[in-house]
Amino acid sequence: MSTPIERPRLYFLDNLRWIMIARVVLFHTGAAYCGMAEYFHETQAGGFMSVLRDIVGTLPGMSVLFFVAGYFALPSLIRRGAASFVWGKLYRLGIPFLLCVFFLGPLMPYMGYYSQSFAGLATDSYWSFWGGMLADGFLFELSDSVFTTNTQFHPMHFWFLSELLEFLLILVVVRAAWRRWVNPSALSMSEGSHELSEERVSGKTLLVAALVMAGAQIPVHAFDLPGGVFLGIFQLQPQSLISHGVYFGLGVYACTNGWFTRLRPPGWASFGVLLGALVCLGAVGFTLFATGGGEDIPRWVGGILGSFWMTISGLWFLVVVVGLTHRYMNKPSAICARLAQASYPTYLLHYPLILVARLFLLTIDLPAPVKGLIVYVLVAASSVFLGLYLLRARPRLAVAGLLALHVILLSVGFPRTSWSHLLLDRLPELHKIVPDQRPATVVERADEAVMSPLDGMSRATPAVGVSWTEGRLYVAAHPKGLLAIDPDGQTLELNEELELSVLTPRSDGLWAIDRTTNTIVAIDSEGQIAEASVIDSSQYPGQPWHLASRPAGGLYFSAGEGDSSGVYYISDIGDTPIQVALLPNARGLSLSPDGGTLYAVADADFNVWAFDAATTGELSNRRAVAELFRGDGRYGRQDLQRSYNAAPEGMLADATGRLFVSTFHGLQVFSAAGRLLGIVDFPDVPLEWDRIRPLTVSRGADASTLYVSIGEEVYSLQTRGG
Template identity: 30%
Template structure:
């Protein structure tokens, strides 16, 4: 999912052949896919978030607090990390292929699966599983879906591919005009400036558009973070950040960012209205709580990015058969998991379990089912060309 699907190779500019894969990046990719499943399972049962199908029961303060912290924490970093990786390999890919081949490759590898989801998987999921469409039969509703333009918002989780495709094409056009990233040696003051810039840009957007606002199934309030991480990834390729950064520095920067974020988060919960169940200020607007939340998200994003890079590079740089199988099927899982996850959620509806327990169980079932469908069906079908 780093490039959904990711082109996880390194390359020197003007290299004549494709260098070895960075296996620790492949391992980050399938790990993030599991977090995507966990997020959508949490959306199903928690009082927060949006999803096709929700099965929300009355929850106590502790359960609501758990989901609020967990989902906010995940949202702050996991997709942004993937945009960083995608930017890194976009620079490498453009160097090898040039604009025309690069653009054609991205249109196929990102655009085609997004269209498959928008016209097939998404509508089937809504109509037969989440029951969010009207009456008249699937055929009638599908034609209405096309005629009224609703299909533009039917990207589901494939919004990531749609946004990444846009970023990639814009990046390719900029490179075609002659601009190229400079090799940057990453230093502490640059990290601080980057965090502040991310927080300020996010805050500025959320003054006009609250965090939950959706435009064609994309949240504009999150785009500054994603764009900056993609750009940082492209610069990181020139500076060889993926393998060249000192692990000690990554751990120090990551730990420092998270250490600063912890008391900030506590203050936001205590004084922002979270304890009273009032979350309006967190969503945006010109207020101190929204500004603090944007800063907290930037700290978590950068901090977790550094920690993930260091830990996976040190401890997860190889792949056995299981890890390779997970990596090979990661994008297939990302593409197909919504109907499978919702199907299991419907089966779990009658179980008398707490919301947190159900979310954990649903994550496990959706992971097993989605990886099985990807390996046994998708990768043996014509769709294997796009996953």
């Protein structure tokens, strides 16, 4: 049995740890103001902060942290013994993990709901929210971790502790089994000299490590193995476990082979070898893509290349940061020592503190980089202070404070602001129009979904379109097909080849947008194309988005992008489109039942516009009649910038003048006077990284039924007095 060895203090690894934690704080600050819907909706976002997030996100800092953890784990295990080691890690990592997951984690999405006027919730009660999350969280099936405002229970950013605990326990089991049945001296530490020699960790060693590490990851990348959160707290993502586990294992290997104690860190030669390998991999990938096209490359080939690229680039980054910190920061420093001590508490506290700081800045007009700098400095300083003087110095007091905060929130909740309870206060008005109900599913999502081209993470799919006409509900299905649902619920497949999006009634069938050609086509009542290309988007006026037909004939449609886009009109098939309104990024359209008013919304515009519509199709008297809810804390604030995109799509005006607009938040409902009454949420829509917003809204056989398409699904909704 190996005896404990006194090892020199590796100050640079301590410093490397707090530097990587600072990188995590910077990443989450960048994510806060990059324009993504990560808990809050920020008006000042994007631009530089989006670039910052992308750059910091490409740096594999978490892999470096797992490498450092693996490096220090083995000496601790040898020194303390298996039982004491496991108990110590459960005490130091396991208990804080559970406390944070159960009492700190749920606060993060709750603050998101608070910032968005509790859109999607029926009450501001934190007791109801917290209890609901826990009640639905302990699932045996795997679920995704989604860092947006939702009610799904998952480990939040504390997943790092979950994986680290798993790796530490695996190390204990593997070391005991290997030493018992294979090699009694395995996974021990050399008793030789710990003085640094002139020999360095070689580039050849790193390339062999890259081959082994990439080989372990290839099955995950090539076959897209399922993964997720188990029982709401255990991180079981094969890709994450393998990609981080190999770095943890590399850290253990580095420790047993005397890296940094006998062998100097990798130098310029290793840097060049890994960089050359990356260039070669990039050239191979570019050649395959250029000669065969991206769609022709087999998945397994992409998986192999991707595994090697991610592994070698990660090792290259590890070589860089280890080399720099070893050269310039491998010496005692009181400040660095304190930062190293605070690194673990900082990781625990920083993300909730970022959200708190963002709440205070939510309705203050400042450039996104300025807000980001303020938040980063405040959060970094407060996290270090609380970490040193509360979590480390008085851990029991820290636990008592967390539980006391939890009890206060359960009892009192968050304070009311001018924006926090807007939707809840108007809920009674909404229920006079839309009774409290759970929207009914009319068309369910297919079992298989495609990867979203928008974010590369979710499995969101293009939305289907719906339209009620001639006593049937017509559904443009995905990936293709046109369905008709009779009043008795019987579904007929009229055409299995059509790939359509938006539909609207026509005197003898439907108008539709063909997704394959981005043209407007005429469909008869049996689902056959009557006119293949009413409007060709390859020429003027551009890609069509939404349609609104006149009862007596004629069609309005939104088309184009940017300042040249707008609303167009044709009176019949074969007519040349006439631009009747200049509305940049025009989207959803709806005619009043009498055909006298056309309502329109536009992407990145918070207004709902109304036009007087003449029988000739001409539009006049443009006016703003309502303001879309954006969830940015600035509703109705003329004195503040209001640029967050509510992402409006389809809309419907009923006989009483009420408006229903599909947006990022759900279906927004407005009175005839333009007052926001509330938002209808669709809780049964499968959760994605980002919300799947409703696309189209259609009136049913009676004026009280609405059909709303969201993703691949269609829901029905009952209203009053429409």
